[in-house]
Amino acid sequence: MDKRKLQKRLTGLISFKTDTIIPIDLFKLETPKEIDWSDFFQDRYDYSYRPVQTLREELPERIPVAQKSVRDYLMEQLHLNSRDKKTDRIGEYIIDSLNEDGFLDTDVDEIAKVFNVTEEKVTETLKLIQTFDPPGVGSRTLEECLMVQLYMNGYDDNSVEVAIVKNFLREVGSKDINKIKKRLNISQMRVQEAIDVISSLNPKPLRGFGSSVIRYIIPDIIVKEIDGDFEVILNESTLPGLKINSYYREILSEKESLLREEKDFIKQKLTSALNLMRGLEERRRSILKVARFIIEKQKEFLREGISKLVPLTMQQVAEAVGLHESTISRIVHGKYIDTPIGLFELKFFFSGAITGENNIDISTRSIKERIKLLIEEEDKNQPLHDQEIVEILKKEGINIARRTVAKYRKQLGILPVRYRKGG
Known part of the structure; x- marks a missing residue:
């Protein structure tokens, strides 16, 4: 069989129900010396989607959620992962400087001057942002964008995919596979396989984000x-469903005519x-x-x-x-x-905890909810001071300082007592 035809028929080896990417090198499988072809179609596991018997007869109603802006989404990730206030400020500046595709057009040295910090500090913050979702956000060039995504998917500097992105992006664009093959001393089949991986990456990380379409959650x-x-119960419909491409049946029916290299290639992909x-x-x-x-x-x-x-x-x-x-x-x-x-x-x-009476841990989230309820039910002509809230909580077995009440109140977006009077 012609190798190019074989490669074409092998494209899309695995059919995904979603775009979720899982690095296959995280899992190991002992490969038999010779392929028992029937094993690949009569595996003891059935990985195709099947409805769970105990699942509700109908899927839960889709629940609309409030739209979150791209900026809010990135800021949320920044504040969850930032180590200090300086990183917060630099990170916020970088996020606000991203263009509509998610690229950073501002030079690192300019940002360093704004905050009077070293370029290394700005680069460190930028690298942090580049670990955020969507993959590739915060990149400065197309090459960096693709490299970030490859690294996140488990490819390293020794991989063919990384070598091609670093040195042959122009050749990928012009489909000059022969040049790449010769320079890297690999087969055309391997080059095409790497290009398929690169083509699956997103060259514009924020493309599709921030649309006005209502998002639903299942x-x-x-x-x-x-x-x-x-x-x-696990809702199986939210997980990727995989199956071996049916083209394999046709290819395997011609296995006697396959070359050893082609046979090994199929074996690798099936594994x-x-x-x-x-x-x-x-x-x-x-x-x-x-x-x-x-x-x-x-x-x-x-x-x-x-x-x-x-x-x-x-x-x-x-x-x-x-x-x-x-x-x-x-x-x-x-x-x-x-x-x-x-x-x-x-x-x-x-959530964290605060130790109450009898050394019982109380969730900080439940304490915040209690503070919120107390303020909602307060007399608006005589609203509760933070210290009064401390005393009420103490009677309920929750011992926290006034400054902790003030902190939780601020996190809840509730104004100080002087601004709540008469409200």
Whole structure:
């Protein structure tokens, strides 16, 4: 079979239901010495999408959420990841300097002069922003934008993909594959494979962001109360569904005519596909483990409300489910859970704690909610001073300082007492 035809038919080896990218090199699979072709189509796992029997007969109603601007989205990530106020200020300046495609047009040395800091400090902040979503945001050139995305997807400086972006972008644009092949001393098939990866990257990171279309959320996890207990169900429709491209059946039917190189190429791709599928299966199990642990801890919250929210950290969850804290962070990022009392982001359940009476930890989120309620119900002609709130909370077994009440009040966006009088 002609190699170019083979390559063309191999394009899109794996069919995704979403654009989610999972580095396949995170998973390992022992490769048999010879391919047992039937194994690839009669695998003991069924990775195609199947409705969960215990899932609601109909998907949950789509829930509209308030639009968040691109700036707000990036600022939120900055404030979650920034280490100091200086980084905050520089980062905010950089974000406000991005063009509509997400590129930084302002030179690093100019930003350094504005804040009277070293160029290294500005570059450090810029590198932080380049780790944000969407991938590639904050880049200064097309090459840097593509490089950032490759690094985020697990490619390193030794990879063909990185070498092509660094040295042959013009040749990629003009489709001069022969030149790339000769300079890198690799096969045409390998060059095309790398170009396919590069073509899947986003050259304009903010393209498509900030549209006026209402965004809807379908929860990733569903919690149902059954006979007084809570059942946690994974909404399979929110996860990527993969399958081997049907073209393989046609190719494998001609396996006797395949060259050894072509046979090895197919073997490599099938192995990668199966690794990825098994990786997704592991991801499903991890999401469920994390969600079940959270719900087990928060049963009283689901029954009685915010006052019963249990303090919880990612480190606690990581230790309980046997995963790294950074893995927990990735699992909960952007995930939503539909419960009998409403829809929540998974990260809602993570909050600090203050020790109350009898050494019982109380969630800072529930304390904030209590402060908010006290102020909502106060006499508007005689609104509560922060110290009065301290005394009320103390009677309820919550011992916090006046400055802590003031801090929480500010975080809630509530004005000081002198501005609330008569309101």
